[in-house]
Amino acid sequence: MKIDPKSPAxxxxxxxxxxxxxxxSGDLIVDERLPSEAELADQFDVSRPTVxxxxxxxxxxxxxxxxxxxxxxxxxxxxxxxxxxxxxxxTSTLLLSMNAVxxxxxxEARFALERACAPLSAERRSADHLATMRAExxxxxxxxxxxxxxxxxxxxxxxxxxxxxxxxxxxxQLAGAVEAMQPLMNMITFTQRNRDMIVGLxxxxxxxxxxxxAAAADAALDELTAYTLQLGNDAMVAREKR
Amino acid sequence: MKIDPKSPAxxxxxxxxxxxxxxxSGDLIVDERLPSEAELADQFDVSRPTVxxxxxxxxxxxxxxxxxxxxxxxxxxxxxxxxxxxxxxxTSTLLLSMNAVxxxxxxEARFALERACAPLSAERRSADHLATMRAExxxxxxxxxxxxxxxxxxxxxxxxxxxxxxxxxxxxQLAGAVEAMQPLMNMITFTQRNRDMIVGLxxxxxxxxxxxxAAAADAALDELTAYTLQLGNDAMVAREKR
DNA sequence: CGCAGTTTAATTGTCTGACATTTTGTTGAC
DNA sequence: GTCAACAAAATGTCAGACAATTAAACTGCG
Numbered sequence: 001m002k003i004d005p006k007s008p009a010x011x012x013x014x015x016x017x018x019x020x021x022x023x024x025s026g027d028l029i030v031d032e033r034l035p036s037e038a039e040l041a042d043q044f045d046v047s048r049p050t051v052x053x054x055x056x057x058x059x060x061x062x063x064x065x066x067x068x069x070x071x072x073x074x075x076x077x078x079x080x081x082x083x084x085x086x087x088x089x090x091t092s093t094l095l096l097s098m099n100a101v102x103x104x105x106x107x108e109a110r111f112a113l114e115r116a117c118a119p120l121s122a123e124r125r126s127a128d129h130l131a132t133m134r135a136e137x138x139x140x141x142x143x144x145x146x147x148x149x150x151x152x153x154x155x156x157x158x159x160x161x162x163x164x165x166x167x168x169x170x171x172x173q174l175a176g177a178v179e180a181m182q183p184l185m186n187m188i189t190f191t192q193r194n195r196d197m198i199v200g201l202x203x204x205x206x207x208x209x210x211x212x213x214a215a216a217a218d219a220a221l222d223e224l225t226a227y228t229l230q231l232g233n234d235a236m237v238a239r240e241k242r
Numbered sequence: 243m244k245i246d247p248k249s250p251a252x253x254x255x256x257x258x259x260x261x262x263x264x265x266x267s268g269d270l271i272v273d274e275r276l277p278s279e280a281e282l283a284d285q286f287d288v289s290r291p292t293v294x295x296x297x298x299x300x301x302x303x304x305x306x307x308x309x310x311x312x313x314x315x316x317x318x319x320x321x322x323x324x325x326x327x328x329x330x331x332x333t334s335t336l337l338l339s340m341n342a343v344x345x346x347x348x349x350e351a352r353f354a355l356e357r358a359c360a361p362l363s364a365e366r367r368s369a370d371h372l373a374t375m376r377a378e379x380x381x382x383x384x385x386x387x388x389x390x391x392x393x394x395x396x397x398x399x400x401x402x403x404x405x406x407x408x409x410x411x412x413x414x415q416l417a418g419a420v421e422a423m424q425p426l427m428n429m430i431t432f433t434q435r436n437r438d439m440i441v442g443l444x445x446x447x448x449x450x451x452x453x454x455x456a457a458a459a460d461a462a463l464d465e466l467t468a469y470t471l472q473l474g475n476d477a478m479v480a481r482e483k484r
Numbered sequence: 485c486g487c488a489g490t491t492t493a494a495t496t497g498t499c500t501g502a503c504a505t506t507t508t509g510t511t512g513a514c
Numbered sequence: 515g516t517c518a519a520c521a522a523a524a525t526g527t528c529a530g531a532c533a534a535t536t537a538a539a540c541t542g543c544g
Binding site: 312 | 537
């Protein structure tokens with residue numbers, strides 16, 4: 001762990017970077033204990049509050065966890081799929097909402113990636129994944145469902161489709177594209193006719209996955225892509241008219 | 243912005259969460275100025291260092307930026323593609339390295355996603371993207387190139403391929419899959435024969451993209467996937483023998 | 485009245501020192 | 515030998531102060 005020169009300001013950022021680099025480069029192993037705040041303050045020649053701010057930065061990135069008490073301190077944290085996924089979704093959602101990404105771009109990205117999963121999912125899906133897909137289709141068919149709940153179910157359906165590929169890296173990467181779309185999808189008002197159409201396409205996808213027919217799944221996803229794009233554009237037009 | 247109960251500990255985390263939620267929910271707009279640290283300390287009924295730790299957490303997530311001086315303070319930050327990309331790559335790299343993801347899984351995910359981009363890239367690629375791809379192929383062909391530089395160039399080539407789809411959301415999502423693979427790829431020793439083979443496949447991909455031939459690009463990527471998987475498995479076997 | 489230079493005030497960055505809280509380890513009594 | 519009380523170590527929090535920086539207000543001169 002190295003020092004920092006008398007560069008102008010933001011000592012805490014420099015210290016955080018030094019420690020982060022040590023973790024990234026493997027100098028610090030998972031579950032390894034960092035020196036105490038007092039020791040770090042001594043090493044970097046700064047005060048304890050400054051060290052603390054640096055540690056909080058790292059804690060915010062899920063790189064360390066802290067524990068109070070005698071044998072306490074800061075420990076390098078194992079970044080699990082769950083936390084990484086949550087972080088990825090948060091970042092993706094913010095990115096989309098803060099940059100006024102148009103519906104077409106986000107939609108295109110989402111379905112392009114999903115179609116990459118479909119063949120793998122058709123090959124490997126378990127009965128569990130299939131059951132989840134069927135259950136969500138059933139939920140989507142229920143009358144009186146709010147638009148928001150319909151979107152929730154839509155996301156759950158597609159998550160099951162992606163998870164069916166049994167590749168955690170793929171699930172992690174896709175989470176950002178699928179879940180971050182939800183706020184955009186929530187701007188759409190789904191008529192009963194829209195819902196019937198989507199449920200029909202979902203059923204075709206589930207059937208194809210069940211039959212391990214990658215080509216059929218791809219075709220249904222292609223239609224769903226086009227239909228979703230159309231719905232999004234209709235919503236945009238209606239929005240501008242208002 | 244609401245208060246926090248007398249819950250036991252980690253006031254700074256609670257405050258950070260409160261402010262983060264305010265940003266996520268849209269209560270705080272981009273470039274809006276937060277109250278000063280002293281005011282926040284007053285509102286939340288904590289001391290200024292505690293507020294500062296909370297703000298550092300948010301700064302680490304690129305949610306705010308701080309500025310010194312009279313009209314200074316903390317401002318809600320627009321999350322740009324560049325920062326989001328960097329964050330995503332860091333998280334993905336850590337996720338792979340800390341969870342001992344096997345080469346096959348990561349490789350499968352990467353190429354599945356890349357193949358999703360290829361058709362779009364074939365359709366939309368600019369002369370610039372094509373020139374970058376050709377330049378990287380040329381770099382990869384040079385003798386005496388270190389394995390590390392070869393990998394660098396490989397990543398640059400694939401980045402150009404993905405960027406060719408002209409979809410920033412896609413580029414962002416793919417960055418995690420492509421760049422995070424680099425540490426794994428760096429464990430492979432590339433013989434001259436390996437490199438010739440890869441350069442050949444890259445050339446086929448570039449040719450297909452130039453000709454706007456999606457099917458040919460897909461076929462070449464398919465071969466590259468298989469070849470990369472084989473190289474990775476060979477490296478694993480060699481590693482275990484040692 | 486207008487503009488340039490200076491002053492001033494607000495705000496973050498950092499330090500010092502202290503106390504509270506929590507957990508662990510040790511020691512002493514039985 | 516076992517258990518309980520105490521001491522130690524570490525983080526969490528607070529209070530007050532000073533330094534650094536920057537924008538705005540003010541002042542003086544033309």
